[in-house]
Amino acid sequence: MTIMVPSKTPALIPPGRQALDSALHQLHQAAGYLGLDDGLRAMLATPRRSLTVSVPVRRENGRLDVVQGFRVQHNISRGPAKGGIRFHPSTDLDEVTALAMWMTWKCALVGIPYGGAKGGVAVDPATLTTRELERLTRRYVNEILPLIGPEKDIPAPDVGTDEQTMAWIMDTYSVNAGYSVPGVVTGKPMTLGGSLGRAGATSRGVQIAALAALGRSPEGVTVAVQGFGKVGALAAQYLADAGCTVVAVSDATGAVHASSGLDVAALRAWVTESGGVHGYRDADAMERDELVEQDVDLLVPAALENVITEANAPRVRARLIVEGANGPTTPEADEILAANGATVVPDILANAGGVIVSYLEWVQNMQAYSWSAQEVELKLRDLMQSAYDEVRSLATDRGLTLRQAAHAIGVGRVADAHRMRGLYP
Numbered sequence: 001m002t003i004m005v006p007s008k009t010p011a012l013i014p015p016g017r018q019a020l021d022s023a024l025h026q027l028h029q030a031a032g033y034l035g036l037d038d039g040l041r042a043m044l045a046t047p048r049r050s051l052t053v054s055v056p057v058r059r060e061n062g063r064l065d066v067v068q069g070f071r072v073q074h075n076i077s078r079g080p081a082k083g084g085i086r087f088h089p090s091t092d093l094d095e096v097t098a099l100a101m102w103m104t105w106k107c108a109l110v111g112i113p114y115g116g117a118k119g120g121v122a123v124d125p126a127t128l129t130t131r132e133l134e135r136l137t138r139r140y141v142n143e144i145l146p147l148i149g150p151e152k153d154i155p156a157p158d159v160g161t162d163e164q165t166m167a168w169i170m171d172t173y174s175v176n177a178g179y180s181v182p183g184v185v186t187g188k189p190m191t192l193g194g195s196l197g198r199a200g201a202t203s204r205g206v207q208i209a210a211l212a213a214l215g216r217s218p219e220g221v222t223v224a225v226q227g228f229g230k231v232g233a234l235a236a237q238y239l240a241d242a243g244c245t246v247v248a249v250s251d252a253t254g255a256v257h258a259s260s261g262l263d264v265a266a267l268r269a270w271v272t273e274s275g276g277v278h279g280y281r282d283a284d285a286m287e288r289d290e291l292v293e294q295d296v297d298l299l300v301p302a303a304l305e306n307v308i309t310e311a312n313a314p315r316v317r318a319r320l321i322v323e324g325a326n327g328p329t330t331p332e333a334d335e336i337l338a339a340n341g342a343t344v345v346p347d348i349l350a351n352a353g354g355v356i357v358s359y360l361e362w363v364q365n366m367q368a369y370s371w372s373a374q375e376v377e378l379k380l381r382d383l384m385q386s387a388y389d390e391v392r393s394l395a396t397d398r399g400l401t402l403r404q405a406a407h408a409i410g411v412g413r414v415a416d417a418h419r420m421r422g423l424y425p
């Protein structure tokens with residue numbers, strides 16, 4: 001089928017702008033398919049609230065640095081805004097806006113009662129001491145305090161943040177409130193009301209989506225994983241546990257390859273000890289940015305946006321791409337991959353396991369109750385599989401790619417919520 005889309009985006013633009021262009025392109029494709037009017041399109045194309053803050057951070061040597069921080073609530077029509085906080089040097093308002101928009105469609109697609117948000121601080125956390133990071137996090141939270149809250153906007157981890165960051169966020173908010181508010185943030189440590197299963201939830205969801213899309217035994221399926229952080233390392237582990245052969249992985253420090261299969265547990269231990277995959281001895285080193293072009297059955301991008309572009313998409317050999325990262329594939333690359341017969345399980349479906357278990361964590365916090373690891377995993381599997389089946393079935397029936405189908409469902413649900421609420425005349 002033919003879908004009208006806005007004109008192509010220029011190739012050489014800042015990464016954040018590229019991500020936002022991709023998100024808008026996908027929205028307009030879905031809006032065209034759904035027949036949304038111009039007013040509703042404009043509503044969905046623009047965030048409800050965007051906050052840019054200056055975050056002063058006192059360094060150990062006494063110097064005062066000031067970095068920029070952001071929190072964007074893209075949509076709140078279906079419930080409180082929800083989405084992670086990223087600490088990365090190239091984070092900017094455009095990137096955070098794109099990530100917030102993807103959160104809106106993701107939550108709607110998997111049927112959890114949230115809108116979409118994202119936050120970010122333009123900083124490289126690896127350059128800060130733990131004390132500097134804590135000061136930075138607490139000050140950032142104080143700056144975005146008017147926006148967040150358990151019934152308004154609930155942050156979570158993303159690139160460069162972790163359970164410790166979430167604990168500082170929970171504490172800073174709670175100190176301001178005057179009592180403990182665990183439901184203000186998810187991805188917390190267990191001792192502060194975290195949920196069993198949240199740490200591995202995004203990767204578990206990637207595994208569920210990958211096995212569903214493979215549609216055959218994972219034995220002998222070769223895999224390359226880009227990014228070996230919270231999502232990538234456990235995605236590699238869970239795919240290996242399921243019987244796949246993980247032959248290549250990369251992180252910012254480099255990439256390693258072993259055609260007979262990497263020992264993922266040993267590699268994870270090496271990364272914990274040394275700080276990156278570079279130098280791992282039981283594998284061959286390879287060019288980091290060639291990871292996505294490896295001759296494998298399954299490619300899992302689990303790092304950053306815009307890594308599969310029109311420049312390298314013709315050289316991507318994997319027949320199945322399961323997006324652990326948000327926005328790894330540009331619209332131009334999507335077209336090339338589809339023309340070459342590759343299947344892409346899109347980010348808003350493939351990496352939804354994280355926000356699903358965040359939702360379960362929040363529900364547990366709001367009820368002061370907790371579920372077992374088995375209960376959490378069953379609910380996660382159920383929501384992931386239902387969303388996957390729904391997307392697959394719409395794609396098959398209507399001749400859409402999985403991304404087009406996922407966006408049609410997600411955008412459609414948010415549009416319905418606006419119509420029913422009557423927020424625009």
Ligand SMILES: NC(=O)C1=CN([C@@H]2O[C@H](COP(=O)(O)OP(=O)(O)OC[C@H]3O[C@@H](n4cnc5c(N)ncnc54)[C@H](OP(=O)(O)O)[C@@H]3O)[C@@H](O)[C@H]2O)C=CC1
Binds near residue numbers: 202326354
């Ligand atoms: N955490 C979550 O719950 C969720 C995360 N996501 C998405 O998953 C992706 C990864 O997030 P997460 O795992 O949390 O982040 P982390 O910060 O834990 O990990 C990011 C990984 O990407 C690596 N990386 C950075 N640049 C490159 C590069 N050029 N080539 C290869 N690897 C690179 C980093 O390497 P190094 O460590 O050496 O810097 C690190 O291994 C992001 O797109 C995020 O938005 C989606 C849903 C939920």
Ligand SMILES: O=C(O)CCC(=O)C(=O)O
Binds near residue numbers: 085103106154156187
């Ligand atoms: O767990 C969450 O609330 C959000 C995770 C996230 O940022 C994402 O899905 O991209």
